[in-house]
Amino acid sequence: MPNNEESKEWRVYEEVIDKFVQVIAKNMNLYGITPSVGRIYGALYFNEGPMTLDDMRDALEMSKTSMSTGVRSLAEMRMVEPAFKKGERKDLYKSEEDWYKSFTSLFGNRWRHHTETNIEEAEEAINELEQxxxxxxxxxxxxxxxxxxxxxxxxxxxxRWLMRFIHVVESGEIFEYVPKYESPKS
Structure with a gap:
């Protein structure tokens, strides 16, 4: 049983982690991801193992429906994936810990759709103006x-140039021009 001093240290630790999870959530908003979904990702990222929807609901005090929708959204962006734990019957999820991979997938998915649409809209406008x-x-x-x-x-x-740039990001070729930083080992 931790004494009061250890409990205080754990509270301070949790505050620091919670503060950074809020930073993650705020930054993910730049990519069109709601802060609540960003908080789900942050909770999974800092958890020591996979979590069930119930675990996430308890940790974040959100509804199970919100958790399910958020996890599905993160899974579509390849930021969260299903996990397996022997003996566990509920669905488990873990975060994708390679942020470079998550960024390239998220950036590509978000930008590709809008850019393709813009090319088509410009072509449509040209055709209408020509008429x-x-x-x-x-x-x-x-x-x-x-x-x-x-x-x-x-x-x-x-x-079209932007589509080529998106390809460079999605393919990982971007890392030839802007290398990843290697993480220091603790």
Whole structure:
């Protein structure tokens, strides 16, 4: 049984970890992940082993439904994966501890979808403007459309470049240009 001094040390330890979990949650918001889902990831990351939804609910004081939705979301982003423990009947989950891998997956998933959509939207706008240009006799409008089509083609080229960048990140090639830092061993 820990004495009062040890209990105080454990409370301070938990406060430090909780504070950093909040930092993780806040930073994950940059990638479109809600703070509550970020807290789930943080709890799993700092836990010594896999956790059940009940364990997470108790640790974070969130509903089991929220836990389930959050874990599913994290699993889709490859930040959490199912785990196995002999004798345990409930589903267990553990965090992906390779943050570089998580970032490349998350970045790729988030940016690829939006970038592909932007390329398609620009193409659609070009086609619609070309139709207007072909059906009008207004020379000023035709000139304006030509300028705007050039701007849209420039945007498409940027988005195509961005798709190449996304590929460099997703493939891990990015680490040839910006190497990972190796973690010091404790």
């Amino acid at each position: 207007i240009k072909n059906n009008t006799t207004d020379e000023w409008l035709q000139e304006k459309i030509n300028l705007d089509v050039d701007r849209l083609r420039y945007a498409q080229n940027y988005y």
